[in-house]
Amino acid sequence: MSVDAPAQTLTVALVGNPNTGKSTLFNGLSGIRQKTGNYPGVTVEKKHGTFNHHGQKVNLIDLPGTYSLAPRSPDEMVTVDVLLGRQANEIKPNAVLVIVDASNVERNLYIVSQVKELGLPTIVALNMGDIAADRGITVDAAKLQDRLGLPVVVTQANRRGGLEQLRETIISLLEKPATAAESPFPAEFREKVDQLQTQLGKVSPDTPRYLAERLLLDTTGYLEKEMIGGGQDLHNWIVEARQSLAQQGQPIPAIEAISRYKWVQQVLEGVVTREANRRVTLSDRIDKVLTNRIAGTVFFVVIMTLMFQAVFSDLVAGNLMGGIEWIFEQVAGVVDANLADGALKSLLIDGVIAGVGGVLVFLPQICILFFFIAILEDCGYLARAAYLMDRLFSKIGLSGKSFIPLLSSFACAIPGIMAARVIENRRDRLITILVAPLMSCSARMPVYILLTAAFIPDESYLFGLISLQTLVMLSMYILGILAAVGVAFTLRKTILPGETPPFVMELPSYKFPSISGVLSVMVEKAWAFVRRAGTLIFAMTVIVWALSYFPRDEKAAVAPFADEVVQLNADLETANTAEANAIEERLSEIQNEVDGELLRHSFLGMAGHWIEPAVRPLGWDWRIGSAAIASFPAREVIISTMGVLYNLGGDEDEESQPLRETIKSAKWADTEENVFNIPVALSIMVFFALCAQCAATLAVIKRETNSWRWPIFTFVYMTVLAYVGALVTYQVSALFLLN
């Protein structure tokens, strides 16, 4: 049950429609004193803030934006439970603050009429008056206050206007008694609700009246299952009550919207005035172009291209990523210079710095993506993008709202998965999250580049317009998309069934994005990613490092070269410059061979040998198998691991000529047969296109779905998919290309 707030601390819950500036108002009221988390068992974000006004402390709970307090899923239930003080480990609010869009008061008052039935002290913040004025709409706030019987405060959250008065009004609620609950429903309906509450009282005595009402209104069966389980008597009673109400001209569930909007109309009589001739606003004109079939589609493609251009550009992302790499290299250099060789040094350099650095290097791309998504959302284009793409996505049972999350995943699955929050339908959001990692992200690029450049013949067709290498790379991207379509379709038919959710969505008017709002969203999301990199990814990296380091028999590895090294070092004393260079080179070759020998006899190497029978049908030898295991924390690790395994040292990257040459000439043990050929290269690429080798992605799925079940599911299904894909690729292409 809920925790009672200590005396004199006021707790206020914020509710309101989406696109009303609710988050901006919350940020304006609480500043940086915020805490975010998740409610247990659901995917609803828990957002708390506080402010102090003349020594009075006020807690704020920011609830998700919604058009109606009608729970039809566990996620929607949270909002109602918090307001009713039924949410575990959550303070029961003393008051409710409803944010109302002044340019759209009519629809916004729907939720106000629901809040009024809760019987909690309520304040209305009338926000976005600038947009209303733009559209020739004036709202008489004083009259609205009279009609509602609730304090109405005019705010302009994006310019921090009216916040002081809002704080004042919130504090003044302490002295006021709670307002009586008020219902817009006809008497017959209210009577039935009272009767139902009495009936429910026999089963669970504390059922609030609002929930009894919702139970009567909810024809989806969700609340019946939640509240009365299999109670057949109550079920029958409810069915009869609905029938009898329908006969009296009060059909369930239509009666709710009819009654509430009738009440809204009465309240607004003479409160809202519109200019006689409805103004054609700038937003209308922009919308006309942007949802136009041709101009709108062109603009859409241009915007999306721009976004990707920025994410992959050298100018911004490239330089920032180079900068981060450089910082980690410097740190590694300092550690290298100041620590003696040994396990600790290796842990710090090869484990911690390489691992965490390898993930943080994606931070610039993630920030740029979030920056764009936040701008698109803030100015109202995100809803249009969903609108434009809905038709395509509805074919696979998703909605247009999945478009931006999946598009972002081509840069990195992490911002993509986090962007899936805009999808309010739980099943759609889950499917989008589960297939997002199949989009070929930028971390796959190094693997594709290395293998394509090394093995795919440099041929081109159509007068050099299309090169075979480009075609192979492109087909990896297409493979990911096709796999995502197939998986989404299968999930819908099997473990996540249900009807296609409605696409009833507001297309908000365009407005200029608030820079501070956009930046704060970007920082918040980027920070969430960094926190992950600091914890789970760190742990994964250390485990994989340990596997590749222990058990360490340095003597055995060095033994075959011991005499030579002594001799070389002695020669070095008397050598001239040219000779010294040759000796140095030989020494570093030996070092690489020793490193390779150590890795081959590490737990990782053993695991590689152990799984060789399993990866043999993919055309892989044990070294590729070991590298695949080592790349569990992050895909691109495979390249440096292969570098070590093939005695080139760990500094190899995808552009490395020696690595290309070496893997080309690698031989199966005791034979003259090449390990790598085109089918093997294709098989590795397909494996990495489809596998879930990214601890950060799995950690974010855990965070966003609030359960370990889905990251584990993702890892298992993607690994199976990757294995089967690689198997088929190798066997089929070997049939055509070998022999």
Place this chain on the structure above:
Amino acid sequence: MSKLSQLAVGQEGVVASIDASNIAAVRLMEMGMTPGCPVKMIGSAPFGDPLEVEIRGYHLSLRRTEADLVELES
């Protein structure tokens, strides 16, 4: 009686009734699509679906199948 999905671009109508047995219809009503409410067709997305309409002073998108649930006054 005609359906909302049959309105031509720029044409206006008044909602007569909604088939409330469908969850999409309940959402539509919550968003203000109740009997007696005027509604105007703004346009459709490039593939002909979904639709964009104006009700109660704002723009709403909905699929054709959902617009089929809304009967208009003749």
